[in-house]
Structures are given as structure tokens and as C-alpha cells.
Amino acid sequence: MKRAxxxxxxxEGHHPQKITGIFKLMLxxxxxxxxxxxxxxxxxxxxxxxDYQIIIPNWTMGEIPAEALAAMLHAIKEGAGAxxxxxxxxxxxxxxxxxxxxxxxQFVAHPGGQDVEYIVGIKDREHCITKDISDFKVRSELYYMxxxxxxxxxxxxxxxxxQMPVAWTKTYGKGKVFYCSIGHNPEDIKIEDCYxxxxxxxxxxxxx
Numbered sequence: 318m319k320r321a322x323x324x325x326x327x328x329e330g331h332h333p334q335k336i337t338g339i340f341k342l343m344l345x346x347x348x349x350x351x352x353x354x355x356x357x358x359x360x361x362x363x364x365x366x367x368d369y370q371i372i373i374p375n376w377t378m379g380e381i382p383a384e385a386l387a388a389m390l391h392a393i394k395e396g397a398g399a400x401x402x403x404x405x406x407x408x409x410x411x412x413x414x415x416x417x418x419x420x421x422x423q424f425v426a427h428p429g430g431q432d433v434e435y436i437v438g439i440k441d442r443e444h445c446i447t448k449d450i451s452d453f454k455v456r457s458e459l460y461y462m463x464x465x466x467x468x469x470x471x472x473x474x475x476x477x478x479x480q481m482p483v484a485w486t487k488t489y490g491k492g493k494v495f496y497c498s499i500g501h502n503p504e505d506i507k508i509e510d511c512y513x514x515x516x517x518x519x520x521x522x523x524x525x
Contacts, residue, residue: 319349321523322369324389326355327376331404335503337375343516344371349523357381361388371523372397374420377404381413390419394490398522402515403500407462421487421496422464428476431501433459435474437483437511446486446495446517447471453510458501472497472514484514486521495522 321344325337341351349370354360357376366372366388374389393399399419401407408424410416417423427433434456439447459474461481468485475481484497495518499505506512 319347319523320369321349321351321371321373322360322364322366323351323353323373323375324357324360325353325375326357327379327409328404331377331501332503333375333377333405336402336405336500336506339503339506340373340375340519343519347520358385361385366392366397367395369397370525371519372399373406373519374399374401374409375405376409378408379410381410381416386410386413386416390415390489393419393492393494396491396525398493398495398519398524399489400495400519400522402497402506403458403460405500406496407460407498417463418465419489419494421468421485421494422462422482422498424460424498425463426461427458428461429459431458432456435459435476437472437474437499439472440470444469444471444486446484446521447514450510450513450517453508455499455505455508455511457499457505460498462498471518484518486518493522493524495519 470482472484
């Protein structure tokens with residue numbers, strides 16, 4: 318049985334329970350058994366992390382105990398995938414630089430506020446995550462991020478004469494990592510091409 322663990326909570330402004338519901342539907346439709354932990358301090362003792370193909374952090378901001386962080390990062394280094402979106406993965410645990418290194422980036426600002434229209438351009442059309450996805454438009458919160466130069470950029474947007482990655486992959490030890498910066502509101506993820514991008518990314522990270 319394929320298994321996934323979603324760690325769900327943090328700042329309520331990112332609708333963690335609704336986003337978790339979207340993730341859970343994506344995975345159950347693909348035959349995954351999905352567990353959800355709403356505790357940042359005990360998920361590593363509630364569940365045996367080595368049993369999961371994918372771990373999804375969905376916890377904007379907050380602080381994570383050292384033991385819980387170490388357990389999650391160890392599981393990913395040993396081969397569990399990691400995937401997430403927006404602040405739930407890209408603005409979690411701001412004081413934890415090793416977590417940020419695993420994720421491949423960290424939120425810095427959202428230029429223009431929460432109602433910015435921007436084009437998400439697919440940069441790697443040969444990757445299995447993006448091969449059937451077209452460029453698409455989003456009206457939501459735009460993320461400016463510090464990024465690891467080692468990430469593989471799948472999609473990006475352009476503003477203020479810069480190209481800002483929107484979706485990427487990387488590796489962390491033996492684990493595969495996928496991140497997408499879209500998702501301030503649950504409706505963002507329901508955009509057809511965005512939904513496919515996130516679903517494909519999660520399944521790619523989970524695959525051996």
C-alpha cells in the first residue's frame with residue numbers, strides 16, 4: 318500500500334485544512350492511504366515516517382521542535398519524497414535553515430499584495446511533471462523567494478525585470494522534492510493546469 322503523510326496546520330490565513338483536503342483527494346484518487354497529523358510536535362512519534370512514500374508539509378510559519386524536524390529531514394534523506402505549495406512548505410519554520418535547504422527556497426515577500434495577475438510560464442516542457450501543461454494565468458498572491466541555485470526550475474513568472482521560479486524540483490539525500498509557490502487560496506489550486514502541476518509534482522516526488 319502506498320502511503321502519504323500530510324502535516325497540516327500553522328497560520329490559518331492559508332486555509333490549511335482546505336488545502337489538506339485537496340492534497341488528500343489527489344492522493345486517494347491515485348491509490349494512496351493518506352494520514353493527516355495536526356500536531357507539529359508529535360507527528361514523528363504518532364507515525365513511523367519510514368512507512369511513507371511522500372511527506373507533505375502544510376504548515377505556514379510556526380516553530381518545529383528539533384526532534385520532529387530531525388525525524389522529518391532524516392526520512393526524506395533516506396528516500397521519502399517531500400512536496401508542498403505556497404507558504405505551507407515555502408514559508409514554514411523560518412528559523413530552520415536546514416529545512417529551507419531541503420525545500421529549495423524560502424518566502425521573502427509578496428510584491429503587489431494578494432491580488433496580482435501573473436503568467437506562469439512552463440520552462441521545462443520535457444519533464445514528466447509538466448509535459449502536458451500549458452502556460453496559465455493566476456490572480457492571487459505572488460511570491461518573491463530566496464532560492465537554492467541547485468533547484469531545477471519547471472515553471473516561472475516574470476516581473477520587475479526578473480524571472481522568479483514558481484515550481485521546481487530538487488533532491489535532498491535520496492529524497493525527491495517538489496515545490497510550487499501558488500496556493501494562497503484553495504481556489505488557486507483548482508485552476509486546471511495548476512491542479513495538474515501540483516498533482517504531478519506530488520506523484521513524482523513520491524515515486525521511487
